[in-house]
Amino acid sequence: MEEFYGTEEYFEKKVSNYLSKDADEKRLSKIAARLEYEIRYEFICHERIRDECLENLFEVCDRVISDK
8 A cells, every 4th residue: 555645654654764773863853854845845735735744744753753
């Protein structure tokens, strides 16, 4: 099953592709910043969808940090 852009599953896959088991917050921060930039400035969509994508991204980042 393919994840849709902006969903929590999509961001979980993206983040886990970049992070190893010993991931640190600094590296996660860089990944999140890249994805946030992409959502804010390169992803063309309605503002409501953009907000939902950002919320999903931040939720996944919080989850990754708390799972460490």
